[in-house]
Amino acid sequence: MSLELDQRLHFYEPQLREGLNAQTLAKLHQSSLENQPHVIFENHENPIPLEEVMVDPHRYQASSQALLSVPLQNGKALVIPLENLQKEHLLESLEKAHPLNPRQQHILIDAAAPLLDQIRHSSQPSEGLAKFAPGAPADAKLNPVDQKSHDLLRQIGKTINEEVKNGLLPAENKKSELLKRFLLQSAPAFAHYSKNKQAALLKLLADIPLKELIAADIQGFGGGAVGGGVIGEGKEGHYVNSLLSSVVQLINTNRLSYGVYKAIKDLKKAPLHADLQPQRMGLLRSSLQDIAFPHQINQHARGTCAATSAQILLALQDPGKYLNIVKALASPDGKVDDGSIEREPGTLTDDLSGRSISGRLIQPAFMEYANKELNYDNATDKHSDAHSGLYSSETTRLIQYLFPLRDYQNYSIFEGEPKPTQAEVYAKVKAHIDAGTPLSVGLRWDDGGHRVIVSKIDAAAKTVYLLNPWGELQSMPLDEFKDRLRSACLPKESNQLKPALEFLPGAMAKTEAYPEIASYRYRTPLEQMQRDPKLKTSFSAAQQTEIGDAFKDLKLGTYALEYLRNTCNKHPLSAAQATEITQQLKRCSSAYEAFQLLRLIENGYDAVKKGSITQTTLSQILNVRPGAFLNAAENKALLEALIAGDKVKIQLKLENSALELAQVYVKHGYETLSADKQEAFRTAALKDAMRSNPLISEEIKTLLLSLNPEKLEKAEMLKLLQALALGQQDKIETQIQNLISKDKATWSVEQAAEKLESLAKAGCWQAFDALFIDLAVKWTWDSDNLAESLAIRLKAIIDKVPKDTLKALYKTMDDMYQDGTTVIAKNILMGAKNW
Structure with a gap:
């Protein structure tokens, strides 16, 4: 190509x-x-x-x-x-x-x-009650709330069908009676509504097709490529509760006021932009979910945590206003009455962010309002000055607009004169939370920042309770929260006497609904390594930094460290093993390769412990970079072979990856790149194959690079790269001999002696023998003084040669030369310490 x-x-x-x-x-x-x-x-x-x-x-x-x-x-x-x-x-x-x-x-x-x-x-059902609106994945499952609604409605429906069949209920009253009985059983507070209020709500619902009332929805494609960090939790699409489930929740949490009822009614019949007309029911469904279950509002694959936090606050505290803003953004002109907030381009149809329809409309519009004179681009998720997200002052501007009577102020360690300390920000936040006000706060999160809503700070339990705009209720250790707190949007003092959490509706008022968030979701990889006891003791401080930098460069989430932690828990690492793992991670060129490497490390050390493979084989596996040079199916097969202890398959995949690596490097080094760049690339490829391989000594690496291997022919380079990737000493030495044989004719005796010294240090005894014999002949041809000077220089080297090598070398020379040609060299051998 x-x-x-x-x-x-x-x-x-x-x-x-x-x-x-x-x-x-x-x-x-x-x-x-x-x-x-x-x-x-x-x-x-x-x-x-x-x-x-x-x-x-x-x-x-x-x-x-x-x-x-x-x-x-x-x-x-x-x-x-x-x-x-x-x-x-x-x-x-x-x-x-x-x-x-x-x-x-x-x-x-x-x-x-x-x-x-x-x-x-x-996929639209022709009859009956479908569990999901059209377009949902075939394997989608109802959440418990919707499953309960679905089952109850079917149960009541069977009873009503029997009554109609037996003449106990007029057929024309079937739907209204079904909805009334459903609400009475699922929302007990409905029984206490006045007759007029009951009738109005039932009429509103009866005007909606039953299949639209009961169907849940999956809205928004995409969003699943996110690997953690500040942009969402990485789920595909957004689950939206059925209209009936949301109405039941509003009734049960005493949030279906007349104003909210009117806003629902107005949104249901409001004129919409033409592109949103086919999405009307989906828009109504997602908007009602937002006000009924505000903690499920989700930013998904956009860096809109601050805008989404403001969206959650508005849905919590003023659901009627929330629905009116949705209605305005969905209207043909897309503007609220005062023109201050308007629909952003690219939000009428699915933008592959994974968000619900209402979230897709509101979040970009809020981002645009908050940044003042800048322009927010929903497609790139950036402002015109190239920054993403919102600064604390921008977030405060947005929240102040949404709640004009609360007089919100920005309180940040980065802004104001004098700037408040972290401790001062925490004291203010706690005072407001204890007085009943949920707050939007900015935290240091991974390598950036993240905005969440705090609902309670329990100093005794050392826990903080959060509404995360990833659609989750979470708790965090108090010490972590204090260490990460950077800013808050603070209103006027609240006069309530209970923590904010106790005023929230539904599950949000129960601390048990807030599971502790896994630390890898907010810590940087380096922080996780420094704080995890196993990782901290397994890797030096310098290695922790190197691994953290590698994760950051590859945009690999901290969650991937779990594989490394599992390895350290099961297999205490030696210093050499820690070094090998660190170097191999630094070598990775993609998050996929690093992720595969971490899985291979965990399963590979398990295999070594079981005796399925040796440590040498594991080092070979890691060095041939299967994550980069084998496809997904082959990588899976390699992992399965490691787990099963299939030595034949492991060896096959190992050799395949080494060959793929060598072929790719050779192709670039001899064909793809321009001629003036080829040799430099070959050198870089050789260094890459060697640098992280513990099976190749530093002496061999130094010796090989000194012999100008980049000048090898293509076929020989392919063999050398494979041997280096696999750490095959004998094959590497064969190529070293090839390089020596090509260049030795141009060497002086002194240069040849230098190479001989390097061969001895590297333990390349086969090549050492050949060159030593060649030198032995040359010494006879030169003066005795030259021979003596070389003898003195080489004596220290010969002293380190193993005894068997000395004897074999002496015999070879004795057999080859009967005329005394190599007498000086023989005398040097016999004078060695190991003779």
Whole structure:
């Protein structure tokens, strides 16, 4: 493949490139020049536009392999495998194309829209009560709240059907009676409503199709590529409760006031932008979930934690206003009455952030308002000055707008004169929380910052309770919270006498609903290593820093350290092993490779302990970089072989990865790169194969690099790289002998003696013997003084030569030279300490 093509194509799975024939690569190249997605089939001469494939996907089902090529902004094309062209599989492939940037995602979704619509419509039930709205994954499951509603409604429905059948209930009253009995049984407070209030709510619900009332929803594609940190929890899409479940929750938590009822009614019938009309029920469903279950509001795959925290506060404290803002943003002009907040471009249709419809509308609009004169771009998730998220002052501006009567102030260790201390910020926060006010606070989180809502600080239990805009209730140790606290949006003093948590609705008022958040979700990898007893004692301070830096550079979440922690728990590491692991992690070029390496380390040390493999074999496995040079299936097979102790399969995968590594390096070093860069690359490749391999001594590394190995022929370089990757001393020494034989004719006796010294230090005795004999002949040809000076210099080296090597070398020379040619060399050997 040409250098141009290599540069134009970006493979979703790096290993996908290997094995593609020239014809397929040429078709990929052709499609990469077009500004629309194409599908490449082995049995079709030309790339076919995705839009055309969408029209009749069954036409192409028999194709053995399909590749989707999507144009990227940087001029490259992303190549994604499509394993099956049945609608469901193609849809799954499209939905899981995480690495696309927002522009590419829009291109892909727009092109796939006809198929997506067809699938959604075909999954619409013709009768009965579907558990999910159309478009939800086939394996989606109801949460306990919705399952309870679904089961109760079906149970009541059976009773009512019998009553209608037996003439006990008029058929025209069937739906209203079903809803009334459902509410009376699931929401006891409904029985205490006035007749007029009951009738009004029942009429509102009766105007909605029953299947829309009971169906839960999964809204928003994407969001699952997130690996932790400040941007979400990495789940695909957003689970939305059914309308009936949300209404029941509002009744049971005494939050269905007349104002909220009116706001629901107004949103249900409000004029919407044309693009939102097909999403009306989904919008109503997600908006009601937001006010009924505010703790489930989720930022997903966008860095909008501050805006989402403000969204949660508004849904908690003023649900009617919340629904009115949603209605305004969804309207044709997309503006609230005073024009201060308006809909952001790109939020009318799914933006692959994984958010609900209401979240997708509100969060970008809040980001735009908060940043004042700057411009927020939902597609890139950045402001026009390139910063992401919101500063504490920007967050305060937003919250003050939402709650104008509370007079919010920004209180941050980074702002104000004089700047408050961390302890002063904590004291203010605790005072407000104890007085009944939930607060938006800024915390140091991983390598950045994160905004959460504090509902309670329990000093006695040393615990802080949080509403995390990842759609989760969580608790955190008080010491961690104090150490991370940076800022808070503080209102006027509250006059309540109970902690804020006790005023919250539903599960949010119960401390047992707040499980402790795992520390890896907010600590940096370095912090986790420094605070975890096993990791701290297994790795030196310098190694902890190196591993932390490697994780940061690779954007690998702290969660991946769990594999390393498991290894240390089961297998105390020696200093050499800790060094090897550190060096191999530093060598990784992607988060995927590092993740695979950590899994191999844990399972590999288990295999060593069981005796399935030796430590040497494990070092070989780690050094051949299977995460970079084997595909996902082969990596899985290697892990399974380690667990099963299958030595034959382990050896096969080991050799395959070493060969792949060598072939890729050789291809770049002899073909792909321009001639003026090839030798430098070969040297770098050799160093990479050696630098982290404990099976190769520093002396061998130094000796090999001194022999100019970058000048080897392509075939010899392939053998050398394989041997280095596997740490095969005999094969490495063979290549060292090849290098010596090519250059020794140009060496002076002194230069040859230097190499001999290096060979002895490296323990390359086969090459040492050959060169020593060659020198022995040369010494006879030179003057006695030269021979004596060399003898003095080499005596210290010969003293370190093993006895067996000395005897064998002497015999070889004695057999080869009967004329006294090597007498001086023989005398040197006989004078060695080990003779």
